[in-house]
Ligand SMILES: Cc1cc2nc3c(=O)[nH]c(=O)nc-3n(C[C@H](O)[C@H](O)[C@H](O)COP(=O)(O)OP(=O)(O)OC[C@H]3O[C@@H](n4cnc5c(N)ncnc54)[C@H](O)[C@@H]3O)c2cc1C
């Protein structure tokens with residue numbers, strides 16, 4: 137007899153969501169997790185990163201408090217105390233994940249899992265010494281950071297260590313990579329008063345985002361004291377007797393720590409899992425190729441989240457390694473297997489935010505992408521000083537931009553750099569998903585006084 141209807145490999149965002157939803161529909165489910173429950177997002181991603189950002193952002197409020205009439209002794213920052221508090225909160229969350237799974241009736245098995253073969257129509261899976269038969273297997277093993285193969289790379293750290301470990305506060309930090317992780321780590325570390333160097337290969341960070349967003353965010357980070365080394369590549373890392381020297385194709389950079397934020401792959405995670413041996417294919421990044429039902433070429437063997445790829449499928453719009461996508465895929469798969477055909481995950485308008493200081497957030501097409509796709513576009517844009525910074529006479533600026541298709545007035549994309557950008561863009565994602573036109577933006581009543589109201593009062597096109 138088959139032991140479980142569904143075996144889930146990986147207890148991160150996607151795996152947990154899939155397992156719980158399947159169990160809620162009465163399926164017999166087991167889940168293997170080799171580390172702590174919660175996965176990248178909870179343990180070494182979204183959550184610790186956002187907590188670090190909250191910690192760093194206080195410095196900005198203390199700085200302007202005096203202009204608002206607050207006086208008194210300057211608060212002292214204790215880096216170690218924040219790291220301990222952060223890690224305690226992560227422990228609390230992983231405990232909640234364990235309780236939620238238990239209450240849902242999912243059997244959690246601790247250890248490295250793999251598919252070791254077939255048992256008739258079922259899969260034979262192994263976790264440590266235990267073997268189970270499973271009717272369906274979902275691979276949700278996530279990804280891992282990758283570092284370039286340069287001399288001395290072992291002297292560098294990745295986001296895993298920065299967000300999971302306890303370490304002394306560095307005085308100087310070099311962060312390589314102009315993507316999400318590089319900008320987020322550089323932002324919160326600079327916020328703590330650490331001398332921060334950001335090394336990026338291009339002239340601007342965040343390739344693929346709207347150019348105005350990229351430029352404005354770069355300018356804000358530079359104003360905040362981050363040393364951005366553009367068009368610069370790392371060559372080697374040397375130990376300078378405790379510290380590090382990052383040699384580049386330009387000038388060398390001295391720092392106490394070098395962090396490589398140079399992307400993530402699924403390769404090492406999907407290696408030796410048994411999926412390829414059974415016939416599943418992977419892309420060059422090691423992601424398992426799946427169809428619109430998240431099924432690999434092996435019937436009954438599925439993959440979701442960061443370790444899956446459907447970017448090769450024209451029906452989908454790109455690859456999104458984001459927590460809400462992993463969760464949505466996990467739930468959609470469980471619905472289809474154990475309930476009824478679900479609404480497909482809508483990949484057309486996936487909102488995204490970079491939790492730098494300030495935040496940058498987007499939904500829909502950049503101006504460049506819209507033009508490249510053949511749209512005749514109209515651009516609306518504003519830059520202004522948010523009210524909070526008027527009394528302190530601060531340099532802070534917010535940028536908002538709307539990309540509109542002239543032919544039918546449809547809003548193709550909205551982009552923002554500034555305080556609360558992520559919170560504001562989330563609401564606008566509903567509007568874009570619903571097919572909003574610029575006329576509907578204009579007809580929407582504003583909330584005053586806010587920054588967000590600018591999105592519904594931008595009447596004059598700039599291009
Ligand atoms: C620094 C950082 C910050 C991020 N910030 C954000 C953010 O702000 N917002 C956002 O939306 N996304 C963010 N992300 C991305 C997000 O974390 C991932 O997209 C999401 O966690 C993917 O979920 P997943 O279930 O696919 O994989 P994961 O969450 O990585 O889970 C995979 C799990 O599988 C386990 N596992 C692997 N192999 C095995 C095996 N053989 N047997 C048993 N268990 C196994 C792992 O231990 C892990 O727990 C961030 C990522 C990073 C690295």
Ligand SMILES: NC(=O)c1ccc[n+]([C@@H]2O[C@H](COP(=O)([O-])OP(=O)(O)OC[C@H]3O[C@@H](n4cnc5c(N)ncnc54)[C@H](O)[C@@H]3O)[C@@H](O)[C@H]2O)c1
Nearest residue numbers: 284313314315316317318397398399400457458489490491
């Ligand atoms: N806020 C969020 O939602 C959030 C935050 C963090 C991560 N994530 C997810 O995790 C994924 C991975 O993030 P990431 O920042 O590691 O990857 P990324 O792909 O966003 O950025 C990697 C950066 O490293 C640079 N790079 C790559 N190889 C290099 C090399 N050899 N030398 C110098 N620079 C090099 C790239 O040019 C790029 O700027 C993201 O794509 C995103 O999906 C999301």
